[in-house]
Amino acid sequence: MNQTDSAIPGLHDFDFLVGHWQAHHRKLTHRLANSHEWIEFEGTLFNQPLMGSHSNVDDTLLNVPGVPYRGVALRSFDPKAQQWSIWWLDSRTPSDPLDPPMIGSFHNGVGTFYGDDTVNGKRVRARFIWSNITPTSGHWEQADSPDEGKTWETNWVQDIQRMQ
Template sequence: MQAAPHLSSLHDFDFLVGNWRVHHRKLKERLAGSHDWVEFDGTCSMRQLMNGWANVDDNVMSVPGSAYRGVGLRSYDPKTGLWAIWWLDGRDPFGNLDPPVKGHFVNGVGNFYSDDTLNGKPVRVRYTWSHITSTSARWEQAYSPDGGKTWETNWVMDFVRAI
């Protein structure tokens, strides 16, 4: 007999559907002891795919001197109850997709993890979604050089719903 699907997290990203203004705060250098941040604005437009089992967002990042786009793609696995999130960077659209971060929400906070490399060294990656309301949300990216013992937040995105 097949196990019942986990559907309790299927609607976790419904809050993100629509258009957003986004304020970015990004470390100039990751895992280098940097305290220099670059701040810039952007937009995000997200829509559901496959009747809610997946979604995609188109992001415009107005980085001074080097504006670019990126795409976030998410899909839900009813066997595990986990979301997988991939990132496609518009500066290298024919390059590889980043390894997907996988996770779920607990008490309104979503944590998603993967293993990747930075400058040839292994890092653990964490995305965190929090502070979610009908008109705002926060996304953070952090890297760990020591398998998750310590984390450096290197990118923060504050979302405000566009009218």
């Protein structure tokens, strides 16, 4: 990292995530279906910086009961826009094209990212929120909006604890 990089606002927003984490997940069983049934499971997350902190990558293990899988979250920072883009690669569908990225930034310690997704064949807005970030813990959640952001349904919550 050079002195110019350290002065770029937002570049180091995901530095907190570098390392090994234990994750507790709570996931809605049916998205946008007025469901109130959740499953809970454990997992791990390993994050490392790339490109001098201009990007980073997670290797995630999700121990969903009966169907564990892995995923990769790739994040890249645009210094001009001062925003992060986040892509997801899923081991269950490794040949599928990547979804459009979630794009956003951190303000007052909370990261908010928006993008488009498809649920049951219908286009929806999606939102990620990173919050409650400390050196040893953090909270992430995903929500969908069928009405362009007027209402949101949280469908996945992840709480992480740093592994010693």
